[in-house]
Amino acid sequence: MIHKWLQLASTPSVKAARExxxxxxxxxxxxxxxxxxxxxxxxRLGEPEQAFIASRDGFYLASVSETGWPYVQYRGGPxxxxxxxxxxxxGFANFRGNRQYVTTxxxxxxxxxxxxxxDYPHQRRLKIFGRLQMVDEAAxxxxxxxVAVEGYAAVIEHxxxxxxxxxxxxxxxxxxxxxxxxxxxxxxxxxxxxIEALRAENDRLRRSLSERGQPR
Numbered sequence: 001m002i003h004k005w006l007q008l009a010s011t012p013s014v015k016a017a018r019e020x021x022x023x024x025x026x027x028x029x030x031x032x033x034x035x036x037x038x039x040x041x042x043x044r045l046g047e048p049e050q051a052f053i054a055s056r057d058g059f060y061l062a063s064v065s066e067t068g069w070p071y072v073q074y075r076g077g078p079x080x081x082x083x084x085x086x087x088x089x090x091g092f093a094n095f096r097g098n099r100q101y102v103t104t105x106x107x108x109x110x111x112x113x114x115x116x117x118x119d120y121p122h123q124r125r126l127k128i129f130g131r132l133q134m135v136d137e138a139a140x141x142x143x144x145x146x147v148a149v150e151g152y153a154a155v156i157e158h159x160x161x162x163x164x165x166x167x168x169x170x171x172x173x174x175x176x177x178x179x180x181x182x183x184x185x186x187x188x189x190x191x192x193x194x195i196e197a198l199r200a201e202n203d204r205l206r207r208s209l210s211e212r213g214q215p216r
């Protein structure tokens with residue numbers, strides 16, 4: 001069965017590198033080398049991928065310029081701001097930033113993009129190949145409303161719609177665990193509650209000892 005992400009990523013030069021380092025055979029059944037007409041997997045988002053995407057508060061987005069230079073930027077917002085519209089489509093509100101419009105310009109010429117979605121605490125990473133289209137509010141106000149984030153103070157310039165071509169779960173090796181303030185709070189909240197309980201118990205015991213030491 002062909003792994004769609006590997007098929008797209010496995011260019012002739014990539015295959016040549018695998019041959020050189022002795023790993024071509026293990027990928028030949030997955031990247032279409034042996035059977036280019038076989039059944040395809042990893043071309044649409046399943047429940048695990050959709051749940052993972054819905055819980056992210058940011059991702060890295062790569063596009064390629066007309067000069068061939070790659071451009072990577074970080075997109076962030078409240079958890080779930082990257083919406084799963086269906087198993088082949090993602091959307092997010094493209095908020096106004098520094099107004100360089102590098103990604104917007106790049107995808108106007110070449111709509112192919114790559115997304116990296118990271119879960120640092122659990123050392124998980126989801127990679128997505130897709131095609132990105134920026135849709136102005138004037139062109140489709142209902143679509144912009146669909147990807148809007150309620151209560152988030154930011155100006156929306158476009159609805160960014162990504163047609164998913166393929167995805168891959170990456171190896172967790174070498175992902176350094178990191179935690180957001182919210183994630184840290186979830187970890188330390190039980191310890192803080194225990195400390196407060198111990199402090200209260202300590203105060204109670206102090207009062208009890210003090211009362212016992214007083215003359216009747």
